[in-house]
Amino acid sequence: xxxxxxxxxxxxxxxxxxxxxxxxxxxxxxxxxxxxxxxxxxxxxxxxxxxxxxxxxxxxxxxxxxxxxxxxxxxxxxxxxxxxxxxxxxxxxxxxxxxxxxxxxxxxxxxxxxx
Amino acid sequence: xxxxxxxxxxxxxxxxxxxxxxxxxxxxxxxxxxxxxxxxxxxxxxxxxxxxxxxxxxxxxxxxxxxxxxxxxxxxxxxxxxxxxxxxxxxxxxxxxxxxxxxxxxxxxx
Numbered sequence: 001x002x003x004x005x006x007x008x009x010x011x012x013x014x015x016x017x018x019x020x021x022x023x024x025x026x027x028x029x030x031x032x033x034x035x036x037x038x039x040x041x042x043x044x045x046x047x048x049x050x051x052x053x054x055x056x057x058x059x060x061x062x063x064x065x066x067x068x069x070x071x072x073x074x075x076x077x078x079x080x081x082x083x084x085x086x087x088x089x090x091x092x093x094x095x096x097x098x099x100x101x102x103x104x105x106x107x108x109x110x111x112x113x114x115x
Numbered sequence: 116x117x118x119x120x121x122x123x124x125x126x127x128x129x130x131x132x133x134x135x136x137x138x139x140x141x142x143x144x145x146x147x148x149x150x151x152x153x154x155x156x157x158x159x160x161x162x163x164x165x166x167x168x169x170x171x172x173x174x175x176x177x178x179x180x181x182x183x184x185x186x187x188x189x190x191x192x193x194x195x196x197x198x199x200x201x202x203x204x205x206x207x208x209x210x211x212x213x214x215x216x217x218x219x220x221x222x223x224x225x
Contacts, residue, residue, distance in 0.1 A: 004157070031211060043158075043203065043215040056212065091157050095211075102211050103148075106157025 002026070004107035006092050012113045018080040021110045024073055025094030033093040033104065034067055034077050043091070049075065050097060082114045117142040119206050119216035127222040131193055136219040138204035139186045144214075146207040147180055147187045151200045152218070158203055194223045 005024040013019055025032050033048040047057040052069045060067070064083070069075040079086055089111050093104040119140045128134055138147070146165040150158035162171050164180035164187065171178045175198075177190040191198055201220050205213040 042217040045212060048211060050211075093157070097211060102146075102207055102213060103160055103163065104158075104213065106159070108156050 004092055004094050004105055006090075006107035006110050008110060009108065010111045010113075012115065013082055014115050015083055016081045017114075018078065019082045019086075019112060019114075021077040021090050021092075021112070023075045023077070023092030023107060025075070025092070026105055027073065029094035029096050029105070030072075031095045031097045031102075032069060032075050033095070034075070035091040035093065035106075037089045037091060037109070046077070079112075082112075084114045087112055087114050117144070117206060117214045119204055119214055121202075121204060121216035121219050123219060124217065125220050125222075127224065128194060129224050130195060133190070133192050134194055134221070135188055135190045136202055136221070137186065137188050138216050140206060141185065142206070143184050144206035145184070147184070148205045148207070148213070149178055149187070149189055150203040150205060152203060153200045158201075194221075196223045196225050199223050 007022045031050050034046040035043050036046055037043045046059045047067045048055055049069045065079055067077045089109045091106050091109045093106045095102050095104050119138055122137050146163055148163045149161045151161055152158040162178045167182045167184045169180045175192045179188050199222050201218045203218045204216045
């Protein structure tokens with residue numbers, strides 16, 4: 001079975017440019033999460049969706065960040081405009097929410113470098 | 116805000132040795148998970164513990180949830196180079212939001 005698929009694996013861009021990260025969750029999963037990982041702050045939850053609906057976006061750092069989930073098999077995280085401090089590894093994870101004991105399946109991440 | 120502190124942050128030992136890493140919090144969690152992350156990959160779930168005092172074993176790895184559900188430990192017996200990685204604990208406080216610790220970066224030297 002295919003796991004969570006993220007693209008691109010690596011993204012290098014210049015400050016001020018728009019960046020779009022993409023995620024395909026595991027088929028049948030009803031929850032999708034976007035995390036950011038840095039050495040300083042570890043893994044931080046940015047936003048999560050249940051049944052394609054955003055439930056909690058309190059972790060989104062600024063209005064420059066936005067996320068969408070137009071259908072059950074696709075989600076995007078957009079940064080516009082990007083800044084050097086956005087450089088990090090961004091992970092998408094999905095799960096089948098059954099009320100407790102969330103079991104997350106992570107993608108391989110997108111390594112973002114903003115110059 | 117719920118926080119999880121992991122210790123040690125870095126651990127480098129020789130193959131065959133035993134080790135324990137810790138995950139502590141002042142908050143109570145409904146469940147606690149341990150993940151292992153290898154370079155260039157996302158974290159992979161190893162175990163979930165939900166009952167205070169619960170002990171789970173996964174081959175040479177033993178996981179324990181504290182009685183008060185505020186802390187957990189991971190013990191590895193006879194460590195092998197394949198155990199090398201970043202070990203993350205994550206606490207479930209409800210509403211599907213997992214809080215992750217900073218991780219323990221483990222290196223097993225042949």
